[in-house]
Amino acid sequence: MKDIVIIGAGYGGLRALEYLAKEKNFKITLIDKNPYHYMQTEAYGYIAGRFDISDIAIDLNSFVKGLGDNVSFIKDKAIKIDKEKQILTLQNQTIAFDYAIIAVGAQTNFFSFIKGAKEYTHGVKNIQRAFEFRQAFEKRLYLKLEEKKLHRNGDLHIAIAGAGLSxxxxxxxxxxxxxxxxxxxxxxxxxxxxxxxxxxxTILPGMDSYIINKTEQRLKNLGIQIYTNAFIQEIKERSIYFKDGTKVDFDFIIYTAGIKAAKFIQEIQTEKNNIEQIIPDEYLHLQGSENIFCIGDCTQIKSQEKLLPPTAQTAEKSAQYVAKAIIAKTKNKSYPIFKAKIDGYFVALGGNYAIGMLYEKIKVEGYLAYLLKKLITRVYRHGLEIKVNAGYKKR
Ligand SMILES: Cc1cc2nc3c(=O)[nH]c(=O)nc-3n(C[C@H](O)[C@H](O)[C@H](O)COP(=O)(O)OP(=O)(O)OC[C@H]3O[C@@H](n4cnc5c(N)ncnc54)[C@H](O)[C@@H]3O)c2cc1C
Structure with missing residues (x-):
C-alpha cells in the first residue's frame, strides 16, 4: 500500500485524485483548507447574480466518499513539507507519505507598488471575497430600489482592475x-x-489578436470603458489614481490584476519565478525530490520549452500526467517528460455570448461559443456531481 497525499482540492487536485483513486493499492488523502471545491471559472456568473453558491461550490466530503474506501479527505491547512522525511505538516496533524502532489493554486497578487489595492478592493479568488462583493452590490441595488440616494449623481460605477481572462x-x-x-x-x-x-x-495580454479584437468590440458594445497602458498607482476608498495623473471614481472596485503562488509555496525551499511559482523539473517533480510533484497554478508549467497559461485546463493536464507518472513509478516503469497542448479556450462575454479558439486555429463566436463553453462546464460539473451523489447517500 502506498500513501499518497494531494495538497489542494482545486481543478488539479481533484483531477489527480480521480485518476489515482482507481488504483486500489493506493491510500490517498486529499487535503484542503476549505470543505468545498471552488469552481473559480464560474465566479464571473456568481458575482453578477446569474449563478448561485450551489453552482460554484462542491462538498468535498461527499465527493471523496463517492470515490471509494481508499480515499479520505482532511479539511486542514498545509503548513510545511519535509522533503527528506516525506512528512507533511498540517495545522492540526502530520502525515507521512510515499508520494505527494502539491496543488495549492494561486492567490491574488496585490503588487506592493499599488497603494491601497488590498484594503479597498473586492475579489473573486476565494468564495468569501466573491460573496462579500455580491452582498454589498445587491444591497446597493436594493437601496436604490428603496429610492435612497446613491452617494454621487445617481451613477453606479464599477471599476475592474486587471483585464486578463477573469x-x-x-x-x-x-x-x-x-x-x-x-x-x-x-x-x-x-x-x-x-x-x-x-x-x-491591450486587454487579454498574451492572447491571440483575433480574441483580443473581438473581445474589445464586444466590451465596447456593452458600454464598457476600457483603459489600457494605465498604470495604477493608488486605490482609495472611492477613487483610483493612474501614474499619469488620471483619476477614476467608482462605487465598487474588483481587483483581478494578477496572481502569485499560494502562501504554502513560500515555505518550500526550491527554485521559483517572479510570481513565486515553483519551477519544477521536466517531469513536474519538485527539483531534487522525485516523490513530490507540483501541478496547476502554483507551478510554472512548461511544455516543450513553451510556458502554459495558469488555467484550469493546464492544472488538469498536469494532474493527469502526474497521476500516470505515480502509477508508473509504483510499477517500476519509466515515464516520459511532461508534454501538453492547450486544446483551446473560451471567454464568456456576458449573457449567451462567448468567443473561443480551438486547436490554435478554429475560431468560434457568439451563441455557439457560449454553448460550447457551457457544455465544458456541464461535463466537468456532472462528473463531480455523480461522485457527490454517490457519496451523499453513503453519509
Ligand atoms: C474569475 C476567474 C475566471 C477564470 N476563468 C477560467 C476559464 O474560463 N478557463 C480556465 O481554464 N481557467 C480559468 N480561470 C483560472 C482557473 O480557475 C485556475 O487556473 C485554476 O483554478 C487552477 O487550478 P489549481 O488546481 O491549480 O488551483 P485552485 O483551483 O486554485 O485550487 C487550489 C486549492 O488549494 C487549496 N489550498 C491552498 N492553500 C492551501 C493550504 N495551505 N492547505 C490546504 N489547501 C490549500 C485551496 O483552498 C484550493 O481549493 C479563472 C480564474 C478566475 C479567478
Missing amino acids: GVEIAAEMAHTLKKYEKILSKESITLKISLIDAAK
Missing part, C-alpha cells in the same frame, strides 16, 4: 446583467458604468 469575463457579465437591470428598473433609477483597467497595451 477581469474581462467579470466586466462583460456585470455589464450584461446591469443592462438588464436598467431595462427593468428604469434607466432613470440606475445609470450604470463599468471601467476595465490594465497596465498592458
